[in-house]
Amino acid sequence: MEGSVVPDPQAACLDICITCRDPQTGAPGEGERLFKAASRMPAPDGVTVRPLSCLANCDRGCSAALTMPRKWSVLLGRLTAPQAGDLLVYARAYAQSTNGMLMPSRRPDSLRNVVLGRVPGAAMDLP
Template sequence: MENPPGAQLLERLQTVLEASPQPITLRPVACLAACDRGCTAAIAMPGRWTWLLGHLGPEKAEDLLAYAKLYAASAKGTVMPSRRPASLSDMILGRVPAAEQEPS
């Protein structure tokens, strides 16, 4: 496939971020092992839950970034379903607890 769906989503996310710079870092990965769930993305920050979202496409880029902003503003990395963009309401595939940080 010349331009797979995941690459299309990444390109759209990059375009949106260039147009409206936000403190969001995109890290493309080859695989999140959710092949039967379409394009997937993980949203993570140190000390917070990590969320895995699936069934994404380029048309959801703006909503994915809106979700990321809400996530970043949350204390523990939880965005209540009522606050998520409607298009992402059934896109949550799972969550991973925050890793405990080693004491300095």
């Protein structure tokens, strides 16, 4: 990966997996295309967008993760480069949310069914 992006420790991180390659040609896969598309757009306030090596979710297509201190972390899959703008809208809503949980109705239409799972964040108060 070219140069690392050091996130603000209080910001949300949108990490996009760029590992996968086209098995036939070795060309960059959908994750790298998604990352490049998202990088050409201004990141929302409070969100850092970073490339990431392997989220180990290859069977579910291009993947990304949203994380932020004291919030649920979210694993996303089945993403495509044309969803870059919607993904940044979702990341902004995630960063502004109280706990990181966004119901499908609060996500852009193209991202209603991309959440694969969530994990409690460090130092969260859990019921």
